Amino acid sequence: MSHVMKRLLAAVGAHPAAIELEEADEEVAAAAAGGTGLPTLFVGGAAVGGLEGLMSLHLRGRLVPMLLEAGAVRC
Numbered sequence: 167m168s169h170v171m172k173r174l175l176a177a178v179g180a181h182p183a184a185i186e187l188e189e190a191d192e193e194v195a196a197a198a199a200g201g202t203g204l205p206t207l208f209v210g211g212a213a214v215g216g217l218e219g220l221m222s223l224h225l226r227g228r229l230v231p232m233l234l235e236a237g238a239v240r241c
Contacts, residue, residue: 167216167217168184168205170217171216171217171220174221174224178224178229178233178239179233179239179240182207182238192204198213199213200213203216204216205217207219207220209233209238210232210238
């Protein structure tokens with residue numbers, strides 16, 4: 167899933183930073199992401215969710231504006 171997420175973000179001009187977690191830290195990270203599981207995308211410090219959340223934003227036309235607002239892509 168993370169590969170698909172990275173490809174979609176690259177397609178819209180974002181270059182995400184991937185953070186690899188130790189197994190012990192995965193539970194804490196999943197809880198911080200609102201229980202959406204891993205991998206989880208954060209944009210501007212807000213948890214977007216996993217692949218489903220990312221695709222939902224993209225299909226509703228909200229992904230690029232969110233990335234622009236966070237400074238993750240340029241016009």
